[in-house]
Amino acid sequence: MTTSALLDLNDTNLQLWHGDTVLQSPGYALLDGRQYTFGSSARSAARLRPRDINTRYWWQLNTEKLQPAMGAARHTADLVHSHLLDIHAQGGAPDELILAVPGSMARDQLALLLGIIGQCPFNATGLVNRSVLLASAHTTDLPVSGNLSHLEIQLHQAVITQLTHSDGQIVLQQTTPLPGCGLLQLQERLIELIAADFVKQTRFDPRRTADSEQQLYDALPKVLQSLITSPETNVEVMGYRARINRAELRGACSLLFNSVTDTLGIAHPQDQIIIDPVAGLLPGLLEHFPRATLIENDSLPKALQRHRKFLLENKSGDEDNALPFVTSLPCEVSSASPAQAPPPNEPAQIVSDPAPAKPDTPAATHLLVGVVARALLPSGTPVKQGLELFNRDGSWVLRGSVNASVNGTDYSPERPLVCGDQIGCAEDEKFCAQLIAVSGH
Numbered sequence: 001m002t003t004s005a006l007l008d009l010n011d012t013n014l015q016l017w018h019g020d021t022v023l024q025s026p027g028y029a030l031l032d033g034r035q036y037t038f039g040s041s042a043r044s045a046a047r048l049r050p051r052d053i054n055t056r057y058w059w060q061l062n063t064e065k066l067q068p069a070m071g072a073a074r075h076t077a078d079l080v081h082s083h084l085l086d087i088h089a090q091g092g093a094p095d096e097l098i099l100a101v102p103g104s105m106a107r108d109q110l111a112l113l114l115g116i117i118g119q120c121p122f123n124a125t126g127l128v129n130r131s132v133l134l135a136s137a138h139t140t141d142l143p144v145s146g147n148l149s150h151l152e153i154q155l156h157q158a159v160i161t162q163l164t165h166s167d168g169q170i171v172l173q174q175t176t177p178l179p180g181c182g183l184l185q186l187q188e189r190l191i192e193l194i195a196a197d198f199v200k201q202t203r204f205d206p207r208r209t210a211d212s213e214q215q216l217y218d219a220l221p222k223v224l225q226s227l228i229t230s231p232e233t234n235v236e237v238m239g240y241r242a243r244i245n246r247a248e249l250r251g252a253c254s255l256l257f258n259s260v261t262d263t264l265g266i267a268h269p270q271d272q273i274i275i276d277p278v279a280g281l282l283p284g285l286l287e288h289f290p291r292a293t294l295i296e297n298d299s300l301p302k303a304l305q306r307h308r309k310f311l312l313e314n315k316s317g318d319e320d321n322a323l324p325f326v327t328s329l330p331c332e333v334s335s336a337s338p339a340q341a342p343p344p345n346e347p348a349q350i351v352s353d354p355a356p357a358k359p360d361t362p363a364a365t366h367l368l369v370g371v372v373a374r375a376l377l378p379s380g381t382p383v384k385q386g387l388e389l390f391n392r393d394g395s396w397v398l399r400g401s402v403n404a405s406v407n408g409t410d411y412s413p414e415r416p417l418v419c420g421d422q423i424g425c426a427e428d429e430k431f432c433a434q435l436i437a438v439s440g441h
Contacts, residue, residue: 003019003096004094004096004097004098004125004126004308004312005017005018005019005091005092005094005096005097005098006018006097006098006100006300006301006304007087007097007098007099007100008100008130008300009058009099009100009101009102009105009130010102010130010152010154010276011026011027011055011058011059011154011155012026012027012153012154012155012183012278013025013026013027013278014026014027014039014058014083014087015300016087016088016091016094016097017300017301017304018091018092018094019092021091021092023087023090023091024039024040025038025039025040025083025086025087025090026039026040026042026043026155027055027057027058027059027083027155028040028042028043028046028053028054028055029042029053029054029055029057029070029079029082029083030042030045030049030052030053031052031053031054031070031071032052034071034072036071036073036079036082036086038082038083038086038087039086044214044218045214046214046217047210047213047214047217048210048211048214051068052070054066054070054076054079055155055156055184056076056155056156057076057079057080057083058076058080058083058155059154059155059156059157060076061076061077061080061105061109061112061113062075062076062077062109062112063075063077063112064076077112077116080113080116081116081119081120084116084117084120085120085121088120088121088122093121093122094122095122095123096122096123096124096125097117097122097123097124097125097126098124098125098126098127098128098304098308098311098312099113099124099126099127099128100128100129100130100133100300101113101127101128101129101130101325102129102130102131102152102154102159102175103129103130103131103159103161103172103175104154104157104159104175104177110127110325114127114323124323125311125312125323126311126312126323126326127323127324127325127326128307128311128325128326128327128329129161129172129325129326129327130152130300131150131152131161131163131172131175132163132170132171132172132326132327132328132329133300133303133304133307133329134150134274134295134299134300134303135148135150135163135165135170135274135331136170136303136306136307136329136330136331137299137302137303137306147162147264147268147270147271147272148162148163148164148165148170148271148272148273148274149161149162149163149264149271149272149273149274150163150273150274150275150276151260151273151274151275151276151279151292152275152276152279153181153182153183153186153276153278153279154182154183155182155183155184156182156184156185157177157178157179157180157181157182158177158178158181158182158256158259158260158279159175159176159177159178160175160176160178160260160263160264161174161175161176162174162175162176162264165331168330168331169328169329169330169331170328170329170330170331171327171328172327172328176263178256178259178260178263180255180259181255181256181259183278186252186253186256186282187217187220189251189252189253190220190224190249190252190283191207191213191216191217191220192252193248193249193251193252194206194216194220194223194235194242194244194249195207195216197242197243197244197245197248198237198240198242201242201243202240202241202242204237204238204240206237206238206240211238212237212238215237215238216235216237219235219236219237221281223235223244224281224282224283225281227244227246227249227283228280228281228377228380229380229381229382229388230246230382231245231246231247232244232245232246246283246284247283247284249283249284250283250284252283253282253283253284253285256282256285257284257285257288257289260273260289271291272291272293273289273291273292273293274292274293274294274295275289275292275293275294275295276295277294277295277296277297280294286375286377286378287375287377290365290375293378294378307329307330310329310330311326362419362437363419363437364376364396364417364418364419364421364435364436364437365436365437365438366435366436366437366438367381367383367389367433367434367435367436368433368434368435368436369383369384369433373436373438376389376391376396376435377390378390378391383398383400383404383423383433384402384425384428384431384433385402386400386402387399387400387402387404387423387425388400389417389435392414395416395417396416396417396418396435397413397414397415397416397417398411398413398415398417398423402425402426402427403425403426403427404423404424404425404426405423405424405425405426406421406422406423406424407421407422408422408424411423417435418435419435419436419437420434420435420436421434421435422434423435
């Protein structure tokens with residue numbers, strides 16, 4: 001029996017899930033002689049060979065003549081076709097694909113995409129809005145009277161997708177592109193600030209040569225990852241090292257933050273926003289949107305587990321009809337109390353807010369260390385060196401290399417923490433941190 005693979009068409013990192021294979025291929029095309037190279041290999045040459053790189057072909061999918069020319073490709077549709085063939089071959093050559101498509105892709109682009117796939121050695125068996133698929137798997141704590149939104153970062157723009165949750169359905173309402181807020185623009189602003197730190201601290205400008213600039217771009221993801229759990233980190237380029245401060249980088253993302261706020265309007269207590277993992281790396285985003293929930297990297301395939309049958313059956317029997325674009329999905333909202341175990345084989349929840357504590361205990365919102373309270377971040381909140389709190393399946397748990405205690409008892413891995421719990425450290429008997437709730441959060 002053939003099982004359809006899943007292809008996520010967000011161009012920051014196209015991803016294919018096929019059995020045990022997970023393939024990632026960013027939307028970069030490099031002309032190498034007469035051949036094209038796609039994905040991470042092309043991205044690693046973006047600063048070295050900028051005239052041979054195209055990053056706009058998914059965003060500007062059409063049949064207009066390429067300007068400037070790029071090898072044998074006549075238009076962006078040719079590059080998309082070649083990239084699909086490359087992903088298909090590297091991903092184990094699945095016979096069938098279900099496509100998760102951003103809402104920013106226009107109707108004529110969808111039609112062209114399906115036409116391109118008609119010339120590929122695989123069939124498209126499902127076509128679904130990726131925001132709807134992600135949100136449909138968020139089965140608990142969905143807003144009843146508030147708004148539900150999804151933020152995704154593409155290479156050349158960010159996109160806010162607004163959805164509704166009613167009558168057991170997640171339904172697409174509106175998709176709004178945010179110009180100037182794509183990953184490439186955000187990277188450029190971040191790199192500018194980091195390069196300025198190099199000049200101030202070492203008098204070395206990593207943007208002076210293509211080689212050093214490429215090294216800096218390659219190092220950026222690890223820098224941002226480190227800054228999630230630490231206020232500062234080091235970055236080294238060509239033997240020079242600079243100290244980077246998270247607070248100093250927040251200004252690079254202010255256009256995105258303000259654009260999201262302007263698009264969504266005044267937030268209400270029941271409003272909720274889910275965000276793609278790449279957006280979660282941006283300095284200050286979770287502080288700016290404290291009610292946001294960070295989606296896990298494998299959220300889409302887990303969501304597909306719930307809806308595969310629905311997506312495959314939701315198509316016309318007439319082969320001449322275009323594959324329908326699914327923009328609403330059933331939402332399985334659990335009515336079980338927190339003390340009840342989930343039914344056997346129920347898929348893991350994709351995204352979640354902190355699980356509610358005891359009936360009379362408020363949900364923890366901050367970690368109090370000494371006299372300083374820090375907002376809890378789902379992706380990770382530093383407790384002390386080598387120890388942090390993070391959100392897993394709706395509960396706050398500890399991870400790290402430090403032996404910790406909770407309320408005077410040795411901490412057991414994966415044990416959920418609730419508001420009022422006190423965290424201690426075996427290596428530092430005077431250390432104490434406490435989970436608290438800040439009213440109005």
